[in-house]
Amino acid sequence: MTTQTIAYREALRQGLRAALAGDERVFLMGEDVGRYGGTYAVSHGLLEEFGEARIRDTPLSESTFTGAGIGAALNGMRPIVEIMTVNFSLLALDQIINNAATLRHMSGGQLSVPLVIRMTTGGGRQLAAQHSHSLEGWYAHIPGLRIVAPATHEDARGMLLAALEDPDPVLIFEHALLLGAEGTVEGEPHPMELDHAAIRREGRQVSLITYGGMLHKSLAAAEQLAKAGIDAEVLDLRTLRPLDDAAIMASVAKTHRVVVVDEGWRSGSLSAEIITRINEQAFFELDAPPVRVCSQEVPVPYARHLEDAAIPQVEDIVAAVHRLLG
C-alpha cells in the first residue's frame, strides 16, 4: 500500500472525489464550491472533473441550499452540502434541526434524509468573532443528527465516505486550523467507521479527552507531559453524537483522571456533557475532580494575542494536567 503525505484539505478532496466517483447520486453543493474551488480550496478542480451538475455553486443563502439538500436527499440523492463556516450554519438551523433531524421521526420511519453537511469550525486564523466559533457542541445536542469531527487525515477522507452510507443526516466539522496541516494516508480512500472513539496515544496517568483541532494540541501537550514524567492518554472522540461512552469510561477506568479539552465555551458545552456522563457512569473510578480546558467565554477576538488567549493552547492543557496531578 502506498503512503502519501498530504494536506488535510487534500485528504478532504480525496474523500469528495472518491464519493463522487463511486456513487452517481452524490453531488456537492455550496457557496463558491465550483468556480472558485471552495472558500478553503477543498473542492479545487472538482468542477472541471465532475461538471456543473454535480459541483453546484449556490446563492448566499444557507437556508435555501440546505433545504434543497434535504429535498434532494428525501428524493434519493446523496447530497453533500458545504457550509462555509459553522457560524453561517446558524442561518440554516431551521432546515437542519426542524427538517433534517426530524423527518424520520415525524414520518414514522417512512422518510429518511441521507444528507451530509460539511462545515468549517474553530478559531485560530484571525477571522474574528463571526467566523471562528466552535458550535459543534450545540449540534451534538440534537437527536436525529450524527455529528463527526475528523481530526486525522485518514478520517478526513474516510468519515465522509462512511457518512454518505448513513441513512440519516450527518454533520461533518472540519477544523479550520487543520486544513493546511500535513499528514499521512494509506492507499485509496476508504470508509472510516463512525461509531467509535480512538486512542491516539496510550497513557496511564491521565486521560485527555478531545476531538478535532484540539486533538493535535492535546497530543503536543502529552509529549511535553511525557518529558515531565507524566504519562497521558489521548482519546480522540471522532464522533460527538452519539458519544462513545464505552471508550470514554474505559480510559477513565485506566487512568482515573480526566481532562476534557474542548474548544467550545465551557457553559453548557460538550465538555460538560462528557464530564456528566463520566460522573454518572464512572464516578467510582475517579481519583481527582474532572477538569476542563475550554475557550474563554468571550466572542473569539480578532487580535492575534487575544485570540490565542481565548482559545485553549498546549500550555493550558499542560498546566491543567499539572494542577490535576498536584
Add this chain to the structure above:
Amino acid sequence: MSEFRMPSLGADMESGTLVEWNIRPGERVERGQIVCVVETQKGAIDVEIWETGTVERLVAEEGQKVPVGEVLAVIIAEGERAEGEKAEGEAAGRETPAEPSIPEASRTPSPHAPSPRALDVSPPVPPHAAATSGRLRISPAARKRAAELGLDPADVRGSGVDGSITLEDVERAARPAEGRQAALSERAADAHAAMRQAIATAMARSKREIPHYYLGNTLCVEPALAWLEAHNAERPVAERLIFPVLQLRAVALALEAVPALNGWFVDDAFQPAEGVHPGVAIALRGGGLVAPALHDADRLAPDAMMAALRDLLTRARQDRLRSSELTTAGLTVTNLGDLGVESVQGVIYPPQVALVGFGRISERPWVRDGQVVAARCLHASLAADHRVTDGALGARFLTRLTDLLTEPERLWPT
C-alpha cells in the same frame, strides 16, 4: 501552643529529611506517639513527640530537608485554645462558605485563622484532606479502594488536588512497610555512605576531644552461666534469655552505683542522664553501626528485658528505630564476643562519657580455692572520659560490674 522541632538524633546531625507524617492537622497526639519518620545518616528514624495536645498545623512538608531545631509542626497543648477558635468567635458570620466547585476550592483558607504574623513567617500550609470541612476529601476511586482494602480512609494522608486522598495514597497506606523498604533500598547506597560519614565524624570527634582512659577486668562467668542455664532450662527456646541480657543488667545496676558514667559532656560540663538507658551497639548487615538505647534497663525483669532487646535488634535492622532511642543513652555497651575477640578497648560515642566493652566467653585456667581449674571467663572493659571521671570512679564501676556478673543472684534480687 508549642512548636515541634526537628530533633537532634546524634551529636553530629545537622538536618534530617522528613520522609512521612503520621499525623494531620486537627488530630490529637499523645506524649510518646510516633508522629513522623525522619531520614538521617543513621537511617530512617520514627520520631516521637513529647507533648500531649492537638496538631495545629504541619509546617514541614514530606520530602523536605529540615535543619535540626527548625519547626516541623505546631501543637496546641492540652487545655490551650487554638488561634483559630478565638478568631472564629470574633469573626462570626464572616466565615467563608463551603466552596461549591472543585478548582476554586484551592482558595479555601487553611484551618487556622490567618494572623498577620503567621502569614509573614510561615510557608503556606497545604490544606489537608480533612481540614476544610467535616467531610473527608477523598476521591471516589480512593474511597472505593479503601473499602476494598478494609482501610479507614481517615488514617490516610492525602497528596492529591487540594490535599485530597487519592487512589495511590490509599494503596501506599495499605503497604507502608513495603513502600518504606523500597524507598530505603533505593537510597541504600547513599544511606550506607552517609552512615559511614556519620560514624567517621563522631569517632574522629571522640578521639580528638575525649581524653579516654581504659580499665579492664577478666571475670569468671561460671556462676552467671549456671544461673542462665537454670533459668532457661524451664523455658521453651523462644523465651530463653541470652547472656547479653545479664551483661546489660549488670551495667545498668553498676551505673546506679556510679551515675557519673551515665550522661553527657556538653558545654564543658557533665550532664547526668535521666534514667538508665544504656545504648546497645548493633552492627548492621551490610556495614555500619547504631547504638539505640535500651530504655529503663535498671527496671526491667529478665523476660521483659529480653523482649526489649529483641525488639531493639529487630527494629535496628529494619530501620525502624525511634528518636528517643537515639538521644537518651548516656553510655554505650558493645559486645564483640560473638565475633571471637577477647577484649574491647572502646571509643566513646560523644557526647556520652563512657563505653563498656565485652569480649568473648572462653574457657581459661582460673584459680579457685588455690586450685587451677578450667572456667569460662569474660573480659569486661571500660573506656571513660577523664574530663568527667577519674580512674578511681571507673574502677569502682568495673568492680561493681564484675561483682554483679559473678554473683548473678544479685542481678534481679527477689
